[in-house]
Amino acid sequence: MLMKKHLTLESKAELEGLATRNGWTLRHAIQSGIDNPDSSIGIYAGDSDSYAMFSRVFDPVIREHSRYDMRGHPSDFSLEGLPTENLDPEGKFIVSTRIRVGRNLATYAFPPAISAGDRARLEAEIVGVLLGLTGELTGTYHPLGGMTEEERQEMVDGHFLFKQGDRFLESAGVNRDWPEGRGIYHSSDKRFLVWVGEEDSMRIISMQEGADIAEAFTRLKTALDAIGGKLDFASDEIRGFHTACPTNLGTAMRASVHIKLPLLSGQPGFERICDELGLSIRGLHGEHSEALDGIHDISNKYRLGITEREIYWGLYDGVRRLIALESALARALSWQ
Structure with missing residues (x-):
């Protein structure tokens, strides 16, 4: 479980007393992982503030799961230049x-x-x-x-x-x-x-x-x-x-x-x-x-x-x- 792997005793002690404006705490965030030890991730955000306030746990989980270096997320919905034809027009697959x-x-x-x-x-x-x-x-x-x-x-x-x-x-x-x-x-x-x-x-x-x-x-x-x-x-x-x-x-x-x-x-x-x-x-x-x-x-x-x-x-x-x-x-x- 990534939450368990990246929640250190030091970060736990630092974050336990914090709560977002919606009352979301570290305990709330990790409760699913505590209840379900077979979870692969084990942590949830209650609001946007969660990702900043509990970043010491969320960020390493995000890095490892998504293979992401946290340097900036791009967006591009363009399909220009890409093939768009139907891959299976006869519906065989x-x-x-x-x-x-x-x-x-x-x-x-x-x-x-x-x-x-x-x-x-x-x-x-x-x-x-x-x-x-x-x-x-x-x-x-x-x-x-x-x-x-x-x-x-x-x-x-x-x-x-x-x-x-x-x-x-x-x-x-x-x-x-x-x-x-x-x-x-x-x-x-x-x-x-x-x-x-x-x-x-x-x-x-x-x-x-x-x-x-x-x-x-x-x-x-x-x-x-x-x-x-x-x-x-x-x-x-x-x-x-x-x-x-x-x-x-x-x-x-x-x-x-x-x-x-x-x-x-x-x-x-x-x-x-x-x-x-x-x-x-x-x-x-x-x-x-x-x-x-x-x-x-x-x-x-x-x-x-x-x-x-x-x-x-x-x-x-x-x-x-x-x-x-x-x-x-x-x-x-x-x-x-």
């Missing part, structure tokens, strides 16, 4: 594409630390902006507490709606006041979604069936330009956009595909190949889940110290190579 970012607002605590009153005010402020979106982003907002169980489960099963946080988020305080102050906004075609009040105040998502990564990326940029013009996102020049979990700092972007790799994923070197391509592997239903019928969730491993453009290219090129390897194995099998 890629089931769907999803690109999301996490965002918190500078004037509020993050979900682990926010009060019930501020949670309601934050929801109202965000929803007011979302309901003003136009064009393909036009949609409706559904408060989580106002859904029937059937409606909620249908959205969860369709990968549109988040579930109550796992034990790691529970210990961090993310699940407090559930389900109040939480909900989902989605466009009529459900290619654009915003989760309100999950692990971060906003998870802004562009998703669609198939392999058109460029289309999903461009839609997300359009949405961020519109929303970011109305809301003040928490960020700084070193850590990029602030998120509750330090693993999401920087672009706070996770660009992913659900991809069928039944042959390649059965090879002993599959995880090594993905790691060398800068890609992470999850199961079909996200983190801590298993693959199903050879379908894996493949995404960028790093978010901090690289640009959105680099994340796009890393996923695009990495998926192209995985498809080539899977196709080669299929051809070899057919020759036998």
Whole structure:
């Protein structure tokens, strides 16, 4: 666990008496790691101030996890000069594409630390902006507490709606006041979604069936330009956009595909190949889940110290190579 590795007795003694303006303390920050010794990170931020006040712990965790030298985080959404054609027009390999970012607002605590009153005010402020979106982003907002169980489960099963946080988020305080102050906004075609009040105040998502990564990326940029013009996102020049979990700092972007790799994923070197391509592997239903019928969730491993453009290219090129390897194995099998 990185928190345990980098929280020295000296820094613990120095930081124990401190609290941010939202009352977030070192104990709050590390509680999830204390409760869950199998956690890989073990520390959460309750607000933007957390990263500065408890930097003696957060910064070394960030450096090691993200391989980041803390010298400044760049941003670039341009796709100029990069290939944008559909990687799998026949749909043989890629089931769907999803690109999301996490965002918190500078004037509020993050979900682990926010009060019930501020949670309601934050929801109202965000929803007011979302309901003003136009064009393909036009949609409706559904408060989580106002859904029937059937409606909620249908959205969860369709990968549109988040579930109550796992034990790691529970210990961090993310699940407090559930389900109040939480909900989902989605466009009529459900290619654009915003989760309100999950692990971060906003998870802004562009998703669609198939392999058109460029289309999903461009839609997300359009949405961020519109929303970011109305809301003040928490960020700084070193850590990029602030998120509750330090693993999401920087672009706070996770660009992913659900991809069928039944042959390649059965090879002993599959995880090594993905790691060398800068890609992470999850199961079909996200983190801590298993693959199903050879379908894996493949995404960028790093978010901090690289640009959105680099994340796009890393996923695009990495998926192209995985498809080539899977196709080669299929051809070899057919020759036998």
